[in-house]
Amino acid sequence: MAAIRYRFLLSLLALISLSFFPLSSHAQESPYIVTYDHYLEEPGNLEIEYFSTFGTQRAGNNFHAFWTEFEYGVNAWWTTELYLDGQTTFHDSTIFTGVKWENRFRPLKHEHFVNPVLYVEFENKNGADKILKEGEGHDIEADFLTPNAEARREHIHEIELKLLLSSTVKGWNFAENILAAKDLSHSPWEFGYAIGASRPLGLKGSATPCSFCRQNFVVGAEMYGGLGDRNHFGLRDTSHYLAPALAWNLPSGWTIRVSPGFGLNDNSHRFLMRWGLSREISGFGSMVAKLFRSGQ
Numbered sequence: 187m188a189a190i191r192y193r194f195l196l197s198l199l200a201l202i203s204l205s206f207f208p209l210s211s212h213a214q215e216s217p218y219i220v221t222y223d224h225y226l227e228e229p230g231n232l233e234i235e236y237f238s239t240f241g242t243q244r245a246g247n248n249f250h251a252f253w254t255e256f257e258y259g260v261n262a263w264w265t266t267e268l269y270l271d272g273q274t275t276f277h278d279s280t281i282f283t284g285v286k287w288e289n290r291f292r293p294l295k296h297e298h299f300v301n302p303v304l305y306v307e308f309e310n311k312n313g314a315d316k317i318l319k320e321g322e323g324h325d326i327e328a329d330f331l332t333p334n335a336e337a338r339r340e341h342i343h344e345i346e347l348k349l350l351l352s353s354t355v356k357g358w359n360f361a362e363n364i365l366a367a368k369d370l371s372h373s374p375w376e377f378g379y380a381i382g383a384s385r386p387l388g389l390k391g392s393a394t395p396c397s398f399c400r401q402n403f404v405v406g407a408e409m410y411g412g413l414g415d416r417n418h419f420g421l422r423d424t425s426h427y428l429a430p431a432l433a434w435n436l437p438s439g440w441t442i443r444v445s446p447g448f449g450l451n452d453n454s455h456r457f458l459m460r461w462g463l464s465r466e467i468s469g470f471g472s473m474v475a476k477l478f479r480s481g482q
Contacts, residue, residue: 284311
């Protein structure tokens, strides 16, 4: 019962938070779920997101992983984000799997042909984590067969570094991510990649708000996977995925993302179905500051 209550609590936390604050006008969100482009959160704004992944598992039970993100624009060059992760393995259990703290820094102020962003993340999770937010090292499908009761005993403290490169040309966005991650034990550095391309269906805005205008839909695809580790760099014993993606940016301030993913080799899950729901709260920092001032 505690596990079931936790799953509903994490799922509803984002939805309740999204509905509590006033609406805001927001820029188009990309359809990527794994790949990052160079756009940061607007300063003072808070974006609340809920994501879900259904994964098939050969020789084991399928699973449903879910996470909630709180993304805040500290200033024009720094966005910080908190993740709360969990998962349900069918015919097993539902458990909390960890917390992640992500930071993205944009060193160049103006738009360039290639825009770099530096990414730093600290993870405090257990071995049952299954959100598959990136491809890393020699992670393969068989690693997810361990029962939850056993996998959760493994405690992982990991740092992730990424170089995010992104360009926008004639409405198209092209993004390339390079990953280096290290478990803060004696494990070697692990590597991975993600690439993506996306474009709105329409580039001209409508004179009046509409839900089904072409410019509200952003379509794309991303590919990601592991590149081994410091001792065994390369494609041997790694998994890779290709995923078409769609984002629907509603004039009410909500964004819906859908992305079916397909494993590209025998080491990968055959199918991953991802979807997400997000909403941006404009001026969140100012609202919090006013609350503190009024309490003095």
